[in-house]
Amino acid sequence: MPTNAPTAAHSLSDVAASDSTLRRFLHGLPGVDAVGLEARAASLGTRSIKTTAKAYAIDLAISMVDLTTLEGADTPGKVRALGAKAVHPDPTDRTTPATAAVCVYPDMVAAAKEAVAGSSVKVASVATAFPAGRAPIDVKLADVREAIAAGADEIDMVIDRGAFLAGRYMKVYDEITAVKEACGTDARLKVIFETGELSTYDNIRRASWLGMLAGADFIKTSTGKVAVNATPANTLLMLEAVRDFRAATGVQVGVKPAGGIRTTKDAIKFLVLVNETVGEDWLDNHWFRFGASSLLNDLLMQRQKLATGRYSGPDYVTVD
């Protein structure tokens, strides 16, 4: 399995030499035809995943969930409950895999860390003035450092969409590299583009490459806080980007669709996208995640259905 290379150690390292080289590179990426992209995503969405394949996909999906709570009302108690659920998603069936991570605000990292202690579950923290990202860079970096200091294993940063849309790609790039540096060598960095605000698929492709060039370990669709979050089409596009980036540089980058994925059926469609776009190298929670909360319960109910042959109900999974 390829490992994360240090930033800028690859063949495209001179792309970010200046604002203009960066712009030229990003604008030189192949365009995206929206209708064709969406048609391909929809076509893969018609795959029929049954029986053994479904069981495999459900467990894989569970193991890929970044179980998330990002509310103003979050408390240590809420986060503890979430952590417990991440470690043992189905208390009635200990063969159920743990989720990949819990995802919380920086001030909840310590509580989360404690809740998942001793398990494989990672603690991810959104940072950099999530979700808007409208704060001075020093504030953003302080946000990151606090989270790291509290023990975060992963940082989910937001890019400066304003700068991106204004064409100031170097500013976005510099912020990502600064955050990456603040993450140190241990924490993995997920870069959130807020694809719904970037609006066009061409922008999403450019942002994906920009994020990867700047050292992202993961590229992530969205915050879950805007109208349009993860879609099969924008995730397919980002999968194509990580595939092409690895072909160009040898560096493998993960993908995390987040927001709006609520059902097992949805999750399996995303796994089909992964399977048929980038293949099994990415079929692992080191390289693919779901940013979700209610998804987990649906996965668990479907898992119970497969195991027992009966349809389950919300009383048989835990309320978070």
Next chain:
Amino acid sequence: MASAFAYAPAPESRSVVDIAPSYGLFIDGEFTEAADGKVFKTVSPSTEEVLSEIAQAGEADVDRAVRAARKAFEKWSALPGAERAKYLFRIARIIQERSRELAVLETLDNGKPIRETRDADLPLVAAHFFYYAGWADKLGHAGFGVNPRPLGVAGQVIPWNFPLLMLAWKIAPALAAGNTVVLKPAETTPLSALFFADICRQAGLPKGVVNILPGYGDAGAALVAHPGVDKVAFTGSTAVGKEIARTVAGTRKKLTLELGGKGANIVFDDAPIDQAVEGIVNGIFFNQGQVCCAGSRLLVQESIQDELLDSLKRRLSTLRLGDPLDKNTDIGAINSAEQLARITALAEQGEAEGAERWSPACELPESGYWFAPTLFTNVTQAHTIARDEIFGPVLSVLTFRTPDEAVAKANNTPYGLSAGIWTEKGSRILAVANKLRAGVVWSNTFNKFDPTSPFGGYKESGFGREGGRHGLEAYLDV
């Protein structure tokens, strides 16, 4: 390819369709035996299982059917257009109701994947009837005069690649315009046309308005030559199309032909590459490439050849070939042993002439007729596989340097049915589309069909258009 995420079999249920052990000819509203008692078998190309035994039409049956259609014509053409419309709307609705059954049937008889019959063929069939239904009482507004008249009896011969869809393309406009029809489906795919006869019964269509004559080329030839036929419509090979054109020469029969093609799919260096790859795949592997408008020649700008071919090969490796009834199958069976032999021979000729052959690792089932998705590189205009229609899942890759050269190569064929253009530059799309001598040009897409969209060829790809307002002309006395 052993993947961690291996899809379990997901076969569509066969029980939704009930195929009788035998079928007759459908003449004058009744199923009858052939006059000479001949029958033939129709098999499932994916398993070689015999599906049913079918009455085989001969000359006497053609004559009987044409007479029935002639008799029915008087009343049918005299019906108010609004009444004809309602029959067609009924047919459209019944097709929608029975679409799963018909999709499974078509997949069994033709060998194409259920994904295609379910998501492409059947929706288009219903849409086509729905579209032309609405024309039946509006013919005076179609631009062919205030009271255009039907021609009479239409003799229609259709191919095996889209059996029910080609039936729809022929029958829907014919009936809307007030003609009656005698239709001969292909000998390898007679079943969906016979089920359509049953749909006509359910719709209460007056007897004799639609007659279905399963049979071989001799029946088709007899139909085309019958003096009682006023209109001939044929979809199939260019060679047979020319023969038909000779047959009707010197008569008053109106003729439309939808024949072969060697479509060029032109990819410029600024193309949306991922979508272009999908379009190339869809262009040549849709229906196993057994499509007259297939993008069988890939013209790629030399500067991106390697990159594009890498992407294309990677994509081809994900195609799933196998049981056509499996909902996850992308590539089904070749329609017949004869067609398989033709494809095999042409592919071998490609190799013999020095082109480089490539197929993804792909296990072919033991029984049935199968051909792996195949790509030829180092192909030039001089290669047989760049000139002859293969009608199979075989893509010939050629290169070009400039837009001029691309257009010149694309047009360098006696055919002129379809072409594709892939570029993000709008003015280039328009300039190239303008210069291509092809009836359908798909820019940044491929193999899209719609009942409102006229379809048909330039040059030896035939003449006349099917679909849209234009498609009415073939069935009106104008």
Next chain:
Amino acid sequence: MSERLSVLKTYKLYVGGKFPRSESGRVYEVTDSKGKWLANAPQSSRKDARDAVVAARKAFGGWSGATAYNRGQILYRVAEMLEGRRSQFAREVADAEGLSKSKATEQVEATIDRWVWYAGWTDKIAQVLGGANPVAGPFFNLSTPEPTGVVAVLAPQESSFLGLVSVVAPVIATGNTAVVIASEKSPLPALSLGEVLATSDLPGGVVNILSGRTAEIAAPLAAHQDVNAIDLAGADDALAKELEIAAADNLKRVLRPQPVDHAATPGIDRMTAFLETKTVWHPTGSLGASGSSY
């Protein structure tokens, strides 16, 4: 005072914008309806037919690529040029068809008006025949008529001028180029028309006019693989059938002979007969990646 001896014209073919004699060196005698000698017309050979096809093919790109407005202007120019030569053509038509001077003049005037009629069509036919198709998907879909290419035209045998123009004008109005076989027994108005076309800004090769034995010239044209269509107006039933069979070899578009009243306003059928319909698709999609549904 003795009557002035008139200067006779040597009638020549009109091919590629030039006025060659038949490469065969043959001529045949053209007489008026009473059998009086009028001229020796070139008797074209199959090689003349071939040369005319080459010229027509060469002219096709430019003519079909010209703007419809430009084609209209040129067709109108033909009418203008004819207007000034009405008396010449009236005389030739009167001789050819045995008409009175006034009847012949009527024919010529109707012919001029026919050019005007088709001049006005050049930039309208696409709007009448083409248009956007409302396909059920995120695609822009446009059908436009395009000229089919090189059209062989067997001009009507009886109506040597009005009939001729009634079949030639619709072919070129839409951007095709034509190889025309003039009325066999009355070719002189057609050959004179070449002189008008040559001075009307019509690019050489757009219309090529051959005189001679219709059957002899038509056979190689019907079989020619670089001819896209054939108008059989000037063929009898037996010849029409034979030519239609030959035309099947490369699937030419065939317009069969049919009774036509050349005096009546033509419909658009003679234009549509030699038009292809090209349909172009392009994705539209939404302005932004607002997200497809699952």
